[in-house]
Amino acid sequence: MSPHKKTKRRIAFSSLADYPVVGSGKDGKVYRLSQDKCIKVYYDETTQQQELEALELGQVSSIVPILYESGHNYTVMEYIHAISLSKYIKEYNRLPSALVERILLLFDEMKAIGFTRWDAEVRHILITDETELKVIDLKRSLTSTKSIPTKLFQGLRKLGALPLFLRRVQTLRPDLYKEWVRYQ
Structure with a gap:
């Protein structure tokens, strides 16, 4: 590029x-x-x-x-042709395991890029038509150190989706679940 x-x-x-x-x-x-x-x-x-x-x-x-x-x-x-994670959950009232897996991979990728903040608000995670995830509003990605996705948790809690998200994390990535469950 x-x-x-x-x-x-x-x-x-x-x-x-x-x-x-x-x-x-x-x-x-x-x-x-x-x-x-x-x-x-x-x-x-x-x-x-x-x-x-x-x-x-x-x-x-x-x-x-x-x-x-x-x-x-x-x-x-x-310009990303997409729907935000928050709108997706509101419109479809679901959080499939495959989507949770992509969110976890998104955070892994943020870490691999070199970002020190591995978190995003539900409105800043975008799902494209090809079901790829993109992340926007990155201003704190290098100025904040956060390995626990508390902003994501707050948004999912407001949408009533945090318990389901964490159950899926427990199945997909038990290591992360053990680290994250105390911050719910």
């Missing part, structure tokens, strides 16, 4: 008024630029730099969106 284009530009939110907002949070807004690209514009450049570092490190893996361009307060990356 070729390195992304780095610029010294800053993007004004107002310059993206004609593009649909596909995500918004405390760190910034995400706009869809095309069928396969989006731009995240950050409120704070420090947050942009933290996430950019994680995105750059993650370019070796298919779980991280492809990075195309970055500037002082933005990143242009792959």
